[in-house]
Amino acid sequence: MEVRDSRPPGGRFEELALPLFDQLYNFARWLTRDASEAEDLVQETYAKALRGFPSFRAGTNFRAWIYRILRNSFLSSRTGLRTEVPFDEEDPDVASRATSSTPEELLVRSATREEVQQALEQLPVHSREVLLLCDVEEMSYQEIAETLSIPIGTVMSRLFRARQALRRLLQPRQPGGQRGV
Amino acid sequence: MGCEAWGGRLDAYLDGELAPGEAAELGRHLRTCGACSADALDRVQLKRSVAAAGRRYQPSADLRARIARSAGAPRPRVRWPWPMLAVPALLLLIVSIASGLYLGRAQAGRERIYSEFADLHTAALASATPVDVVSSDRHTVKPWFQGKIPFSFDLPDLQASPFTLVGGRVAWFAQTPGAHLVFQLRKHMISVFIFRETAADATNLPSGAAHPLSFNMESWHQGGLRYVAIGDAGAGDIEALGRLLRAGRAP
Numbered sequence: 341m342e343v344r345d346s347r348p349p350g351g352r353f354e355e356l357a358l359p360l361f362d363q364l365y366n367f368a369r370w371l372t373r374d375a376s377e378a379e380d381l382v383q384e385t386y387a388k389a390l391r392g393f394p395s396f397r398a399g400t401n402f403r404a405w406i407y408r409i410l411r412n413s414f415l416s417s418r419t420g421l422r423t424e425v426p427f428d429e430e431d432p433d434v435a436s437r438a439t440s441s442t443p444e445e446l447l448v449r450s451a452t453r454e455e456v457q458q459a460l461e462q463l464p465v466h467s468r469e470v471l472l473l474c475d476v477e478e479m480s481y482q483e484i485a486e487t488l489s490i491p492i493g494t495v496m497s498r499l500f501r502a503r504q505a506l507r508r509l510l511q512p513r514q515p516g517g518q519r520g521v
Numbered sequence: 522m523g524c525e526a527w528g529g530r531l532d533a534y535l536d537g538e539l540a541p542g543e544a545a546e547l548g549r550h551l552r553t554c555g556a557c558s559a560d561a562l563d564r565v566q567l568k569r570s571v572a573a574a575g576r577r578y579q580p581s582a583d584l585r586a587r588i589a590r591s592a593g594a595p596r597p598r599v600r601w602p603w604p605m606l607a608v609p610a611l612l613l614l615i616v617s618i619a620s621g622l623y624l625g626r627a628q629a630g631r632e633r634i635y636s637e638f639a640d641l642h643t644a645a646l647a648s649a650t651p652v653d654v655v656s657s658d659r660h661t662v663k664p665w666f667q668g669k670i671p672f673s674f675d676l677p678d679l680q681a682s683p684f685t686l687v688g689g690r691v692a693w694f695a696q697t698p699g700a701h702l703v704f705q706l707r708k709h710m711i712s713v714f715i716f717r718e719t720a721a722d723a724t725n726l727p728s729g730a731a732h733p734l735s736f737n738m739e740s741w742h743q744g745g746l747r748y749v750a751i752g753d754a755g756a757g758d759i760e761a762l763g764r765l766l767r768a769g770r771a772p
Contacts, residue, residue, distance in 0.1 A: 370577070383591070460574060475571040499536075
């Protein structure tokens with residue numbers, strides 16, 4: 341087996357970047373909510389990542405690095421510029437507030453895949469992306485923090501709020517009761 | 522800890538973000554508490570729903586081909602089944618085997634020790650929980666090792682330095698337990714291993730700087746202990762950390 345030097349970017353970029361292609365596209369599509377915009381975004385991401393690869397530090401997290409490029413490109417795109425800025429209040433004790441759910445808040449039934457997809461679509465981008473990075477991409481809080489360039493505490497509070505909002509959206513319709521956010 | 526406090530940690534627990542000790546404790550609590558385990562089950566269900574619903578869009582073959590061309594590959598590659606961080610560890614293994622074959626015996630022995638420390642370092646960073654005690658406080662990390670390793674060591678005050686302590690874990694080298702400390706310098710992670718000098722092989726390690734497998738490494742001997750600092754930070758930085766650690770020992 342040939343052992344290659346890790347330094348020349350030519351050889352290694354594709355090995356690191358191409359396996360992430362399907363996931364990056366899926367994520368781009370969730371961000372843009374549009375097929376052709378997602379294609380453009382993924383192309384732009386790979387072009388920028390390839391150009392910037394010499395400055396990528398070997399040994400650091402490549403996945404977080406390329407996701408960050410994709411997300412920053414999205415935020416500066418036409419659709420991304422319309423994204424509302426999230427309200428991250430100082431929230432050091434999310435943990436202590438996040439007590440057990442009351443029975444009414446529990447998802448009594450399991451929602452169908454389509455229902456969850458619809459609910460995800462309704463979430464604001466900043467809630468949607470943190471949920472996707474955590475539960476779909478299975479990134480650690482540290483990786484999410486690097487991807488979104490926010491502190492880990494903010495990752496935790498955004499996740500907490502995103503899950504709460506999703507839960508509300510998935511709440512079964514109750515007669516006379518209000519549904520959703 | 523009561524249900525209320527545990528409830529706040531359930532998400533972190535299910536996301537795999539609790540320290541192993543705390544996770545084990547919460548696991549025990551879940552087995553005895555119906556309300557919390559129902560809560561946990563519900564959160565798992567939500568997580569799974571998101572995981573399933575989120576895997577939704579497939580890129581077109583056309584886009585795949587375009588990206589593969591632009592990234593410099595002749596054809597689309599098979600998706601690698603293991604996490605990306607495992608790749609450097611595997612490369613290290615291959616390199617260490619290859620170097621073992623070609624180098625002289627004495628040197629090969631030394632290289633093997635270097636590689637072993639490089640492997641320990643890489644494997645820890647690749648792990649979901651690189652350290653078992655997470656703290657930047659030396660007064661938390663040092664006592665954690667009590668009863669886990671057959672010696673004690675001193676940690677310097679890093680307040681005024683660019684280094685921060687990330688935490689520690691027990692590492693095994695030559696069937697002997699030792700301390701594995703992880704320090705951070707900007708984006709670089711540096712491992713410091715401390716073993717008893719009597720641990721087989723550790724005595725063969727020369728003091729001074731080395732550059733195994735592009736890592737920078739420094740090793741020294743102090744008070745019957747063998748210290749090995751290794752990481753991808755600059756040689757000067759590793760040396761600076763070594764100086765701090767040597768100075769940190771109470772006279």
